[in-house]
Amino acid sequence: MTEIFNPSNLVLNYFVATLLIFMGIYGMASSRNILKLLIGIEVASKGCMMAILTAGYALQKINYAQALIILMVGVEVIVIAVALSLIIKNYIQRHNVDAWKLKKLKG
Amino acid sequence: MIEYIILITLLLVSGAAAIMFKNMLYAAMGLAVCSIMLAFVMFKLNAPWAGVFELSVCAGLITVLFASTVSMVKTDKKYFVQSKMSKYLPLAVIIFGLILLSFGKPFLTVLMAEHKAHVSQSVGDIIWNVRFKDLIAQLAILVAGVVAIKAFFGKHSDEVEEKK
Incomplete structure (x- = not known):
């Protein structure tokens, strides 16, 4: 147990990354608010970034990990921007941000 | 520490x-x-x-x-549905x-086993040379995102005709 909480041992980082991914997935599963779903995606992606970073550090390929994270951040921003614009458009038409009411969209 | x-x-x-x-x-x-x-x-x-x-x-x-x-x-709270599970x-x-x-420690330590020295390139080299295809894909996603937002908020031809 004490081995895990030693920062020089990177197990702590993997542990935190796994917890962040779990929190993100829990947040997505437990909320009907579409904005909250997006925040859950963001928190989970922070966990993924932490895992990539730690793997790069452990394998002494930190620059490779940095390149992957930079590309990931770019894609993340685009995904969030498009999703938020969809939310605003949905709100203008239906006046709510409830994910369950999106089923009215079915053809 | x-x-x-x-x-x-x-x-x-x-x-x-x-x-x-x-x-x-x-x-x-x-x-x-x-x-x-x-x-x-x-x-x-x-x-x-x-x-x-x-x-x-x-x-x-x-x-x-x-x-x-x-x-x-x-x-308005009515519009922000919050599940009790969040608590x-x-x-x-x-x-x-x-x-x-x-139970998870073997999975958390698996990457530590392959610890070996590696001559690393700079971040710029990796992005522009090794991961160049990723950069092209990112550009494509960027263009797709811009087109999508334009489609959501741009004026459609039927709306313009209605105004006339």
Whole structure:
């Protein structure tokens, strides 16, 4: 147990990354608010970034990990921007941000 | 060493706060703090370029996007449905963490086994030479995103005809 909480041992980082991914997935599963779903995606992606970073550090390929994270951040921003614009458009038409009411969209 | 543990703790607490806050503006702030802490962790692990991107884009731009969306969307409680399950997040995280500590250690240490010296290229070399196809794909996603937003908010031909 004490081995895990030693920062020089990177197990702590993997542990935190796994917890962040779990929190993100829990947040997505437990909320009907579409904005909250997006925040859950963001928190989970922070966990993924932490895992990539730690793997790069452990394998002494930190620059490779940095390149992957930079590309990931770019894609993340685009995904969030498009999703938020969809939310605003949905709100203008239906006046709510409830994910369950999106089923009215079915053809 | 203690600073690092404080950083990691703040990262987890702010991530949990972002999910648990009912007020969406506070949740966006929690996410921003989470990004800032992750950027500090990146600086600590010798990844300054990734840290700068995380700090400027995730902690800055995404927070602004979230805050502006929250201000556009009505903050009436009726419209912000919050499940009761969100309250139990700390309990779920503790249970999951204990399970992970008990059974997950072999999976958490698997990457440490392949620790070997490697002559690393610079970040620029990797992005422009090794991962060039990723860069092209990112550009394609960027164009697709711009076109999608234009399609959502641009004036359609039927709306223009109605006005006439």
